[in-house]
Amino acid sequence: MAVKKTSLSKQADPVSGLRMRAFGNPYFANGGYGRKTYIRLKRIARSLLSGTALVALPTAAFAQEETAVQLFSSAQVIVSSVVIGALGAALLSTVWLVRQRGNMEVETEEMRGALSEAQQRISKYEALIADKNRRIVVWESGAFKAELLGHLPVETGAPQADNEFLAFGRWLRPGSAAELEKAIDELRSNARSFDMVIETARDEVLEVQGRVSGGKAFVRFLALNNLRAELAELKIERDRLGSSISMFESLLDTIEQPVWRRDAQGKLAWVNHAYGEAVDAISSARAVEEGRELLGTVSREMIRAKATVTSPYHDRLSTVVHGNRTVLDVVDVVTTDGSAGMAIDVSEAEAVREELKRTLKSHAETLDHLATPVAIFDSQRRLQFYNQAFMQLWDLDLPFLESKPDNSELLDRLRTNGKLPEQLNWRNWKDTALAVYQSLDTKTDTWHLPNGQTLRVIATAHPQGGATWVFENLTEQVDLEARYNTLVRVQGETIDHLTEGVAVFGPDGRIRLSNPAFRALWGITTEQAEPGTHIKTIEAACAASYAEPDGWRRFAQALTAFDDERPTLDGKFQLYTGLILDYAVTPLPNAQTMLTFVDKTASVQAETALKEKNEALRKADELKNDFVQHVSYELRSPLTNIIGFTDLLKTPGIGTLNERQAEYIDHISTSSSVLLTIVNDILDLATVDAGIMELNYSELAIEDLLDDVAMQIADRLQENNMTLEIIAPAGMGTIVADQQRLKQILIKLLTNATNFSPENSTITLNCWRDAANVFFSVRDRGPGIPPDMLKTVFDRFKAQAKDGKRSGAGLGLSIVESFVHLHNGDVSIDSRAGEGTTVTCRIPTNASFHSVAAE
Template sequence: MQRLFTSSEMVGFSLVIGILSAALLSAVWLIRQRGTLEAESQEMRSALSDARQRISRYQAIIADKNRRIVIWDGNDRKPEFLGQLPGETGAPQAESEFLAFGRWLKPSSAGELDKAIERLRFDAQSFDLIVETNHQEVIEVQGRLSGGRAFARFVALNNLRAELAELKIERSRLKASIATFEALLDAIEQPVWQRDTEGRLVWVNQAYSEAVEATSPAQAVTEEREILGTVSRERIRATSTPESPFHEKVSTVVRGNRTFFDVVDARSASGSGGMAIDISQAESLREELTRTLKSHADTLDHLATAVAIFDRDRRLQFYNQAFAQLWQLDTPFLEARPDNSEFLDRLRAANKLPEQLNWKNWKENALSVYRSFETQTDLWHLPNGQTLRVIASAHPQGGATWVFENLTEQVDLETRYNTLVRVQGETIDHLSEGVAVFGPDGRIQLSNPAFRALWGITEAEATPGTHIRSIEAACAPSYDRPDGWKAFSKMITSFDDERPSSQGTLELYSGLVLDFAVTPLPNAQTMLTFVNMTDSVRAERALKEKNEALQKADELKNEFVQHVSYELRSPLTNIIGFTDLLKTPVVGPLNERQAEYIDHISTSSAVLLTIVNDILDLATVDAGIMRLEYAEIDLDDLLDDVSMQMTDRLQENNVALEINASGHLGQIVADPQRLKQILVKLLTNAVNFSPEGSTVNLKCWREGADFLFNVTDHGCGIPQDILATVFDRFSSNSKGGKRTGAGLGLSIVESFVSLHHGTVSIDSDAGRGTTVHCRIPSAAVPQSVAAE
């Protein structure tokens, strides 16, 4: 029975058939590809064989000993080397040493080649170079790029190519040298030129073009601007030869100014070249030097110091008048330019040099200045008593200058100065005042024993050179206050332009009282002086205390006098009043004795009242409270009043009063009461000392606005030892007087005259009488009087 295929079987069968068909097709394709690959492989083997054959041929060609190739594949890969260079070139055979070009190439070639290879590899710049080895061989180097690789071919040249390369190198070297020299000549300040065989300019430098006022050297050459005149150029052309170049000073005009050039022109087969050196300044300096030397000679000729100049041959070249006067040598001898040795021998023969035990050695030592680079100084004590300081200095160009300085007066002055310093030092050391001198740096320079004793410091602590700070510390135990040494330090070390002096007083802890003075001295020095005023101060203090006590006592006295005077006036006024009342008939009659007693009481009371008034007036004057009552006074009326008031006193003493005055004395402005009191006091005093039957003279006159008068008596006079005290209070000269007073009259007169701004004086001779002179000036008219 026939079986039928199911659908699933049909699908499986189809898949098997497809797979077999695909495998069969793949096998067929692979067989065909294998044949193709075998054919291509055979072709590649043939090509590789051909390439290897070609590389072998190329390597055989490259492997020549005259060239070497270096190949760089990429920037970081190691280079490949092909071929070698001949050993005589000096190129190393080892690959590791070949690229160290600095070891076998000349430095200039090595540097240039390194830069060229670097530009080839990194900037793709080809190059062609000719380099030199240290063995003086020439190598051609070519740099190229191909297929991303960099090639550098080194070829050793020989024969004509080597010679040609060497010529190229020499040409480059010569061009570089010429360019260097031209740049150098362009940089210098001297004009330089080059001419051809016909004398035409070929080349000039920048200084030449500036000298001929051209904008550039090319313009100067093109326009043939000449720096030298025609005559100068012709003389150069006629005299200059290759063996003997032209070399002279030439004058020409440059930029409108006359200029002197030192011209050098050398001739050769191809032309000539020259240089002009500006020597105008040198000529000016030479003339200035000549004038300066003449001026110096004139100056030295007027010096008081002897000067002589010897040239390099040791012959006298110059001397001044002081030199001739010092040595008193013949003028012909000096003008003959004697040798320095001959000059010394001449002085020795004339006994004008110091005596020497070994003359030869002394003279040789003196003349050694010509072989020395240092100035020699010596002292010559001449036989005539002069002392010379001899200064000999050699010249750099040869020769020497001798200076003879006369120190005779200086030595004498120095001796006297040293003596004076010693005397002053001894004087300062023996002063009782303490003295210390400080320099501008604040260090003590000298001090005397009195200074150290006053401050209680030792001589070691005040050694010269000790700073004032140390002195301050040493003196601190005696006095350590801001107004002491701290103030001294500030004044001494101050940098002020003006250093003021200072004075004052210090009281040390020990009780010593010192007066100090800070005195600036020349050269920024400062002197401190201390005077021991302890005894004086103590005496002064005692006197002040005593004076204060006296003043207090005087004040008490004045207060007592004023008080007592005012207290006494009231009872005295009552006594006088009741006495006058008792004299009147109202009380009743008095017997003779009672009347006599009443008269004595009245007289004594009046005298006592006068004394009390005088004392009160003096007390008022001393207190400064008395004021004058100025008014216009008719002097004639004043004299009449005084005369009337003195009548009783004159009759009582049997003395006459004579008034001598001009017909009309006029008026004066003064205090009427006080002026009248002055006259009465003087007349009363004169009457008291006048003998009975004598005359008291009152003489009055005017001098301008002043009223002058004097009172003269003919009594016993005033002794000279008492005359100086007559104006003192309570000073009474009772000898020869009829009445003894309190001694206040003349004192009151002097006080009242002084209040009027007048003067009073006394002339007296014992046994001849006394004269009192007074001058009362007229005061200004009071406003109330002027108004009337």
């Protein structure tokens, strides 16, 4: 049994070997047909092993039944059976392998045919791609490097090298390159297809298509020919024209000049923003819809009649813009499809041009009236302008100057006439003088003329060509310098003989000059005030003459201060000697300062005496006012009693008076009333002078005021057979004023008028008002006031009794003026001999409701 086991163990080796060989065969590798073949062989091996075991088992059983002693023969039988089984399995495997090999050869032929067909198709596609009219760029998904297939014609300007082809900015127009790169980015990132037409730098047209397929991005460049190229060019030209039109419309829409375009029928097709504003439209589109015209019908018809395709219309027209008359410079161009125009507002330019003409004319007139000779030459060196002083200086005849001579010719004429100084080399001198036309700087020279005059010649070249010659006569200046030097010497002598002390100091605080009066007032010597002495030294020398410590110190500070503005100082000094000096610190040119000292001792003493006298007069005036006021009050009560008793005697209850007694009573009553009026006037004036007069403001109707005044003056008018004419417009309204004082003003004026008017005459009371004042005017037909008396007509106690019916104290107009001034108004008088007198009072209406005390 042990031997059997060993034999059986050895019989398994061929199977293992078969398995190893199966795995070692290249046809059993993973991929292709190896996996399936391996599975089939494994199944066959299992069946063969099963068959061998089945054959071996009956053989062994049969041997056991025949004889147990024939062990070796049985073993041989078993080995033979195993060998036979192995050979059968090998034969079957060989047959199967031969058959399988035939099948594999068939499949290989099929695969070779498919490969050949695929290679032919790839060759066809490569031949198609390799066409010279197209090129394809392929990007794998997520890859940065592109694969390029095909080529474009050389005449397109496209690079043949792959690395140069993708640099679009080098061989495409900038606009096309930017648009293409943007479209490729959208294709690769967002899978957005595109179709476009681009232009190369050589003006060739390419069609570009972008697509995405199988996770790859394809961009095809196709060179267009013939009709497609023409269509693409037309498309590009259309886009370019559309972009240009849009750009120009946007540009025209931003300018300030109105621009419009019309169709073939003459209707507005487009206007810019400025046109819409000019015609007061909400927008430019609304202006086109509503057909608002900037120019009038006559102007449009004139443009339509004159403008042609070869000759555009260009002229200045007048129209109305925003309600103002405006001058427009209109240009209108006509085409076969319509017209287009532009208007430029030249109103301001016209005004500036006119102003320039007036300015040039004014300058010419100004230069013509100058005493300095001026001549202006143009770029051709010909005389264009000269003034009267130029013609008089050189004594040239008018026809020669009007012929506009050349500058060189003019100099030759002056030399011939003996007007110019003699020169050793005339040609060089003239060339030097005329070199101003090529010079950038102003040329200045001095000419000593044969007639003794000295001229400073200033020649200035113009930026646009030409030159201006100015001849300044220095003869008077030289003369003035001599006079100035003489004057300086005279002034020095004059200063030395002045009674006022004068000292001049420089900005360094050192004295420049001083006169003897200065040294005498301060008691210093000539050596102490020698020019160049510092003010500190002079201050120490003068300190013993006065007690005020800061006097000369103030002078020193004023002299050496660094302020931008040097102030003027003045004041007084009192010296130990009793002298009183007025000093003044006066800034002079060149940073110099002058100190002046005037002896005011006598003036101060006289001033003190005048002040004392004035104080005495003031006290006397106060005493007079107190006396007048006291007397007025004391006289009013007796006069009131006299008037009262006089009126009582006139009553029938007292008794009958004879004619003489009644006449005496009337005289007493009249005289008492006049005296009471005078006393009241004096009392009012005294109150005004004392500053205690108060006005009781109230609102009163002007018409009622006039009626009340007319009633109070009626008896006086009837007594003199006069008529009062009141002129006042209806509805005068009210005025805020003191009713009693305002009535008193009018009564005084009317009383004065009745006193100086002839009998049976008319007195006019005129009243009117404006926004802030009310005016009262009283006019009489009297003899008038002489001009020499108008200045004193408002003075007190200036009675004009010789011309009036009644004599008075002369206080009426003075009281009127005082009361009007208390109302913040004014009074004026107009009088002419033989024509009467008119007195006008102005009373403001803006007064407040309060009492105002006179000051």
